[in-house]
Amino acid sequence: MDIVVTGAAGFLGAEVVAALLRRGELRGQEISRVVTVDRVAPAVEVDGAGPRLVPAVGDIADPDLLDAVVDQDTGVVFHLAAVVSGQAEVDHELGARVNVDGTRRLLEACRRAGSTPVVVFASSLAVYGGELPPVVDDVTPLWPSSTYGTQKAIGELLLADHTRKGFVDGRALRLPTICVRPGAPNRAASSFLSGIIREPLAGVPAVCPVPPETQVWLASPESAVANLVAGAEVDLGSDRRGVNLPGVSVSVGEMVQALAEAAGPEVAELVRWEPDPAVDAIVRTWPARTDISRAVAAGFRADAGFGDLLAAHLRRIGR
Amino acid sequence: MDIVVTGAAGFLGAEVVAALLRRGELRGQEISRVVTVDRVAPAVEVDGAGPRLVPAVGDIADPDLLDAVVDQDTGVVFHLAAVVSGQAEVDHELGARVNVDGTRRLLEACRRAGSTPVVVFASSLAVYGGELPPVVDDVTPLWPSSTYGTQKAIGELLLADHTRKGFVDGRALRLPTICVRPGAPNRAASSFLSGIIREPLAGVPAVCPVPPETQVWLASPESAVANLVAGAEVDLGSDRRGVNLPGVSVSVGEMVQALAEAAGPEVAELVRWEPDPAVDAIVRTWPARTDISRAVAAGFRADAGFGDLLAAHLRRIGR
Numbered sequence A, B: 001m002d003i004v005v006t007g008a009a010g011f012l013g014a015e016v017v018a019a020l021l022r023r024g025e026l027r028g029q030e031i032s033r034v035v036t037v038d039r040v041a042p043a044v045e046v047d048g049a050g051p052r053l054v055p056a057v058g059d060i061a062d063p064d065l066l067d068a069v070v071d072q073d074t075g076v077v078f079h080l081a082a083v084v085s086g087q088a089e090v091d092h093e094l095g096a097r098v099n100v101d102g103t104r105r106l107l108e109a110c111r112r113a114g115s116t117p118v119v120v121f122a123s124s125l126a127v128y129g130g131e132l133p134p135v136v137d138d139v140t141p142l143w144p145s146s147t148y149g150t151q152k153a154i155g156e157l158l159l160a161d162h163t164r165k166g167f168v169d170g171r172a173l174r175l176p177t178i179c180v181r182p183g184a185p186n187r188a189a190s191s192f193l194s195g196i197i198r199e200p201l202a203g204v205p206a207v208c209p210v211p212p213e214t215q216v217w218l219a220s221p222e223s224a225v226a227n228l229v230a231g232a233e234v235d236l237g238s239d240r241r242g243v244n245l246p247g248v249s250v251s252v253g254e255m256v257q258a259l260a261e262a263a264g265p266e267v268a269e270l271v272r273w274e275p276d277p278a279v280d281a282i283v284r285t286w287p288a289r290t291d292i293s294r295a296v297a298a299g300f301r302a303d304a305g306f307g308d309l310l311a312a313h314l315r316r317i318g319r
Helices: A011-023 A063-069 A085-090 A092-113 A147-164 A192-201 A221-231 A252-263 A277-283 A293-298 A306-316 B011-023 B063-069 B085-090 B092-113 B147-164 B192-201 B221-231 B252-263 B277-283 B293-298 B306-316
Strands: A002-006 A033-038 A053-057 A074-079 A118-124 A169-175 A206-208 A215-219 A242-244 A248-251 A271-273 B002-006 B033-038 B053-057 B074-079 B118-124 B169-175 B206-208 B215-219 B242-244 B248-251 B271-273
Touching (some): A002 A011, A011 A033, A011 A221, A033 A063, A053 A063, A074 A092, A085 A092, A085 A147, A092 A118, A092 A147, A092 B092, A147 A169, A147 B147, A192 A206, A215 A221, A215 A306, A242 A293, A248 A306, A252 A306, B002 B011, B011 B033, B033 B063, B085 B092, B085 B147, B092 B118, B118 B221, B147 B169, B192 B252, B192 B306, B215 B221, B215 B306, B242 B293, B248 B252, B248 B306, B252 B306
Parallel strands (some): A002 A074, A074 A118, A118 A169, A169 A242, A206 A271, B002 B033, B002 B074, B033 B053, B074 B118, B118 B169, B169 B242, B206 B271
Antiparallel strands (some): A215 A248, B215 B248
């Protein structure tokens, strides 16, 4: 069985590719090849990956590229390629091309391939917005307040229709914000949620653009990768193919307090509180917590709490 | 002010074009030109239309055509072009190209034009589906059960995001099924709802593919055209830009009974009841009635009942 991973050079994509190569099997079948789609080949180092790792370098919105990588041997597609929230909001054309056209054309390539591949689509809490009920669950209406959320909701609609018609077997996983995300800041509106932990621990000042009482919904990189892979194997047992993944609910103030306790007040003091109305407006439309009972019943993994997310990062940086 | 009408050669499109040319003004401004977009020029005969009627012949999904017709002088766009429900379900590629790509590219052309035109989008009850609440209203979640409904829901999401960003001033009008629609049957799943009245009155047998107890939601051609034009002028007073237009709720059995009473039993007996599971499956996901309070408050017009729809058709055919 071949697997296709889009956005494979991104942080989560590369981790998913590595995890798949290490496992060697998925859905009870041996993995013959992992075909990566991105503008560059991913930096993945797994012993013995060899010819099983096949980079396809190009544009996710290029139908010819997609037809070349998705074929009858494709058993599973992980669709992670996306223009992130902050960038999709300001660069409207790029966001629409990658997030709408790219997703639509990938699903069309799956339809043409005719093998009904499992498609794991990385969706987002940004599909929600407006006046939310006290508990957001898998039947809460999608009512996005951002361009990124609009584009992810469109992806979910396309995925559901292609699933209904038997073109794919789709699963849309609404990921919490990943924290602590390694590497450099990106143009996601949520990027600061890793920055306010990662940068101070590296001795670098960081700006928090929302007030301390802002509640957020986070998952560790480890559980995000494990849950994306699990997304290919779970049975959602319904025609509702969108599922809210488990997360931990914490306020930004509590995050910085935990940082002070774990690494010392002088580290936490590197966080400057400088409200940015544009970021705040986007972040406050995201649910701070969702009902995860369906996700847990399906077998997705939950982090224990923010303390564990912080501890995992401290271990990762050898501190 | 210039007006653009897509799908202008279709039945509703040509009627909207004619109504605009007869009015001569919209939103308090004189109409300089009505630019029609369709694969053929519309057959519109209005005295004195002359140079005000400007046909643009081409493909709704062609960005160059759209950039050529939408410009700084465009004050209002009526977006009626669509592949209908039955056809979008079976010809997946054509439906996606016209209904998704066409709508997305039209909105992009409006964004590039920079004049924030009012966009009146013909949406559909097909955006609903699954388990519906007893009363469908303007906040009922969009959960389409057909490819056409999926594509209309995507159009509504794009329209809402472009409205939020100030690229357009959008209004998505969810039209009831038009009855009695003149002309030939088309590939909409709802086409039979006009056929079972129109064909027998012309002495031609007609097939009804759903059981007599099936409840449907209808509007006359006259109120549909009037409400599309009104859509450019109403104030929806909210960021919810999708609105369910008024209709009349009637069962298919009652429709044929009314036909028998108005035109004689020998006419009604030309209707053959031959259930078609494919059509029935689509029709039964549509709400048979919606809460119209918001639409009526905004100034949209309601038909009085099915008797009036039938009487209007009888007048039209001179009977």
